[in-house]
Amino acid sequence: xxxxxxxxxxxxxxxxxxxxxxxxxxxxxxxxxxxxxxxxxxxxxxxxxxxxxxxxxxxxxxxxxxxxxxxxxxxxxxxxxxxxxxxxxxxxxxxxxxxxxxxxxxxxxxxxxxxxxxxxxxxxxxxxxxxxxxxxxxxxxxxxxxxxxxxx
Numbered sequence: 189x190x191x192x193x194x195x196x197x198x199x200x201x202x203x204x205x206x207x208x209x210x211x212x213x214x215x216x217x218x219x220x221x222x223x224x225x226x227x228x229x230x231x232x233x234x235x236x237x238x239x240x241x242x243x244x245x246x247x248x249x250x251x252x253x254x255x256x257x258x259x260x261x262x263x264x265x266x267x268x269x270x271x272x273x274x275x276x277x278x279x280x281x282x283x284x285x286x287x288x289x290x291x292x293x294x295x296x297x298x299x300x301x302x303x304x305x306x307x308x309x310x311x312x313x314x315x316x317x318x319x320x321x322x323x324x325x326x327x328x329x330x331x332x333x334x335x336x337x338x339x340x
Contacts (some may be wrong), residue, residue, distance in 0.1 A: 190235065195220065199228055200237070201337050207241040252297045254304045255326040258312065259290035266317030273315045279307040290322070
């Protein structure tokens with residue numbers, strides 16, 4: 189495991205809160221010279237600790253009214269084919285292979301409950317090799333910063 193110092197961790201914390209912050213503003217906020225921050229960001233990116241700079245989207249403004257997790261049990265012989273077909277379902281936003289009761293957990297975004305039902309029953313459920321599904325509709329979500337990112 190690579191070692192990262194307090195400046196690295198403070199930099200990650202601030203960038204995770206707002207990756208669009210300018211380096212000069214970040215420099216003032218952290219009390220560190222801007223040229224030092226530029227080189228730190230470049231080093232953390234080169235070491236692949238920072239994979240990308242991104243945005244957070246308000247999905248409700250795009251018509252996404254329902255988010256759900258779908259647990260799937262599948263025929264292991266058809267794993268690759270199932271994965272490929274799931275990636276083609278527009279409502280599927282992520283696929284995780286997991287241990288436990290299910291073989292896979294999908295994150296699914298839909299306009300409403302009817303479109304979620306259609307996605308799960310008509311698209312996902314009809315893929316050859318999917319044995320059963322169980323859907324968990326997200327009622328509320330609270331995100332928390334991981335402990336390693338919290339300021340000391």
